[in-house]
Amino acid sequence: MTFRLARHTNDLEQIKSFYIDILGFELLGGFENHNGYDGIFIGKSNENWHLEFTKSENIVLFDFNEDDILVFYPNSKMEFDLVVNKVQSHKIEFIKAKNPYWNENGKMILDPDGYRVVISDLKIE
Numbered sequence: 001m002t003f004r005l006a007r008h009t010n011d012l013e014q015i016k017s018f019y020i021d022i023l024g025f026e027l028l029g030g031f032e033n034h035n036g037y038d039g040i041f042i043g044k045s046n047e048n049w050h051l052e053f054t055k056s057e058n059i060v061l062f063d064f065n066e067d068d069i070l071v072f073y074p075n076s077k078m079e080f081d082l083v084v085n086k087v088q089s090h091k092i093e094f095i096k097a098k099n100p101y102w103n104e105n106g107k108m109i110l111d112p113d114g115y116r117v118v119i120s121d122l123k124i125e
Contacts, residue, residue, distance in 0.1 A: 007051070
């Protein structure tokens with residue numbers, strides 16, 4: 001099964017920069033003016049998942065819950081440290097998760113839309 005998480009945003013370029021330049025994902029594709037939407041696909045090559053972000057003339061009024069979280073599991077301590085260092089070098093603050101599990105098993109940040117993202121160190125061997 002293939003998985004896609006699709007989410008609307010007000011600033012496609014800011015989201016693109018965050019997920020590619022800071023979190024280390026790749027731009028897999030995109031589209032312009034498809035039924036009034038522009039969009040990008042972000043993920044990792046040869047994986048069976050990706051994130052889709054779209055933008056249109058409609059302004060998004062975000063209403064995320066504190067438990068709405070994207071969780072990413074780096075494959076190594078080196079990859080985890082690289083992402084954490086990029087986050088810090090871009091002066092993005094780590095925030096405390098509502099669920100204490102994520103405070104014990106990773107680092108939480110907000111993406112440019114205010115959506116919570118955890119970089120977990122749980123599966124690092």
